[in-house]
Amino acid sequence: MWPGAWSGRSQRWRGSAVSVVTGFGVGADLRAMASLLAAYCTSLSQARHFGVTSGQKSFTTSPRVPINSNESVTIEGPEDWHRDCTKAHLMRYHFSGIAGAGMAPLACLVRSRGHEVQGSDRSLDQGKNRDVATRLRSAGIAILPHDGSAITREIGRFVHSTAVEASTPEMQAAARLGLTRIPRPALLAEVVNAGQPSVAIAGTSGKSTITGMVAWLMRETGRAATVVGGAALVGEGTSGCFLPGPEDGPVIAEACESDGTLVGYQPALGLIHNVSRDHGELPALRAQFATFAASCSTLLVNARCPEAAAIGRTLNAGTYGAVGGTDAVLEVLGLGAERAAGLLRCRSGDLKLDIPMPGLHNLENGAAAALISLELGLDPLMIGTMLARFPGVARRFERVGVTASGIRVVDDYAHNGEKLRAAITTAQAGASRVLAVFQPHGFGPARFLRPELRELLPGLLRRQDRFCFAEIFYAGGTVAKDISSRALADDSGCAYAADHAKVRAWVVREARPGDTVLIMGARDPELPRLAREVFTALS
Numbered sequence: 001m002w003p004g005a006w007s008g009r010s011q012r013w014r015g016s017a018v019s020v021v022t023g024f025g026v027g028a029d030l031r032a033m034a035s036l037l038a039a040y041c042t043s044l045s046q047a048r049h050f051g052v053t054s055g056q057k058s059f060t061t062s063p064r065v066p067i068n069s070n071e072s073v074t075i076e077g078p079e080d081w082h083r084d085c086t087k088a089h090l091m092r093y094h095f096s097g098i099a100g101a102g103m104a105p106l107a108c109l110v111r112s113r114g115h116e117v118q119g120s121d122r123s124l125d126q127g128k129n130r131d132v133a134t135r136l137r138s139a140g141i142a143i144l145p146h147d148g149s150a151i152t153r154e155i156g157r158f159v160h161s162t163a164v165e166a167s168t169p170e171m172q173a174a175a176r177l178g179l180t181r182i183p184r185p186a187l188l189a190e191v192v193n194a195g196q197p198s199v200a201i202a203g204t205s206g207k208s209t210i211t212g213m214v215a216w217l218m219r220e221t222g223r224a225a226t227v228v229g230g231a232a233l234v235g236e237g238t239s240g241c242f243l244p245g246p247e248d249g250p251v252i253a254e255a256c257e258s259d260g261t262l263v264g265y266q267p268a269l270g271l272i273h274n275v276s277r278d279h280g281e282l283p284a285l286r287a288q289f290a291t292f293a294a295s296c297s298t299l300l301v302n303a304r305c306p307e308a309a310a311i312g313r314t315l316n317a318g319t320y321g322a323v324g325g326t327d328a329v330l331e332v333l334g335l336g337a338e339r340a341a342g343l344l345r346c347r348s349g350d351l352k353l354d355i356p357m358p359g360l361h362n363l364e365n366g367a368a369a370a371l372i373s374l375e376l377g378l379d380p381l382m383i384g385t386m387l388a389r390f391p392g393v394a395r396r397f398e399r400v401g402v403t404a405s406g407i408r409v410v411d412d413y414a415h416n417g418e419k420l421r422a423a424i425t426t427a428q429a430g431a432s433r434v435l436a437v438f439q440p441h442g443f444g445p446a447r448f449l450r451p452e453l454r455e456l457l458p459g460l461l462r463r464q465d466r467f468c469f470a471e472i473f474y475a476g477g478t479v480a481k482d483i484s485s486r487a488l489a490d491d492s493g494c495a496y497a498a499d500h501a502k503v504r505a506w507v508v509r510e511a512r513p514g515d516t517v518l519i520m521g522a523r524d525p526e527l528p529r530l531a532r533e534v535f536t537a538l539s
Contacts, residue, residue: 195251337430
């Protein structure tokens with residue numbers, strides 16, 4: 001048998017119901033609320049991880065390890081907020097910051113289970129993320145102004161992105177009304193932990209692609225499962241990945257470390273793909289991932305990542321990767337400009353992988369997705385066949401097009417050192433010359449990345465390659481605007497572009513036949529448009 005190659009502990013959650021699920025889209029059939037209500041019953045347990053406060057009385061305990069900032073994630077509201085899980089009626093949810101990559105699919109999940117859902121977002125008020133708004137409305141979710149006027153006592157649960165500041169009108173209105181305020185990761189952990197089984201996919205890089213691959217495999221093989229991820233498949237919008245499934249079936253989700261909330265997950269199967277400096281320094285990240293690992297009934301780690309391997313050794317975790325001595329060895333057969341091929345050797349047999357995405361990192365992503373799918377009982381032959389047809393994930397080395405002169409334009413979400421390295425080295429493998437554009441996704445991230453980029457770029461770029469820093473993306477809110485991309489460019493002798501128009505002009509001026517142009521950055525919803533405009537200008 002392929003399933004259960006790692007540990008007998010995983011056998012207890014075999015045999016979930018199977019039915020055909022069609023459509024990733026947010027217009028899914030409405031489901032009963034049983035699973036989500038069951039998930040709510042874990043809320044009091046989750047409070048011990050997230051730090052829950054209620055009115056004047058606190059029933060919080062500190063997280064088992066420090067999270068990666070001085071801030072704790074809190075759930076605030078009436079003292080009986082956790083008792084809502086026993087009420088036999090549906091409730092109204094409000095999602096503040098609903099256009100976010102993690103918020104939109106979670107809102108769709110709650111709506112698919114019968115709850116009334118509304119939401120707002122500063123970007124939607126500004127006319128941005130229109131595709132996301134369209135998809136949310138098609139799911140029956142009301143989009144309202146982000147000015148506090150939508151916050152009423154009829155709201156049963158107020159879910160907010162951790163990027164939404166406490167000083168915003170919505171957060172203040174929710175506080176005045178005494179509404180239950182739940183950070184997005186806390187609600188996601190509730191839903192995941194109630195899965196039968198629950199699967200959490202973690203790592204500083206690759207988790208969105210792995211989650212997308214698992215969702216693709218579940219959908220294309222007809223396996224009923226709920227999947228929630230931060231990146232949509234290519235051609236299926238930009239509002240994250242959401243696959244609706246039965247309330248008593250598997251729940252697979254991307255578990256993000258960015259806000260320190262990995263400690264809230266208690267999955268039957270957890271995966272740590274890698275751990276690197278991102279969102280915080282390594283000591284804090286190590287502690288957070290270690291706590292997550294200890295909460296997994298079964299744990300898989302990528303042994304090619306030293307940090308993940310070290311965590312796994314302390315817990316006798318199952319191992320995989322393109323290194324020897326692992327439980328599942330990934331043999332690299334070929335890394336081309338468009339695809340990556342390998343052979344995954346497990347204890348139960350060999351599985352050929354033909355991934356229609358370039359780079360060793362994407363081959364490893366495919367191996368991780370295959371192992372999760374095997375643990376969930378999918379047929380190995382179907383896994384190999386369907387992964388070869390995987391359409392890719394939006395903004396993960398997504399090819400925008402190739403001009404008549406052979407210039408390839410690629411859109412990528414890279415926003416930290418390791419992601420930049422992966423994107424650029426992958427582009428270099430398929431092109432004699434690379435023009436790379438990077439837009440930092442905030443002033444804090446730019447300050448955090450500056451010393452790393454100063455060391456990374458000189459050794460990463462070839463003599464013929466070119467690199468341009470676009471001005472820092474400002475999403476709004478209260479921030480110290482005390483750094484510019486010009487300073488980052490000066491550090492490494494790179495080009496600087498003050499806006500997207502100047503990025504286009506720089507690329508058109510520098511590009512030569514056969515080049516690969518990389519447009520990289522996170523958070524800015526206009527970056528995909530910029531990549532398309534660059535391609536049009538070059539064409």
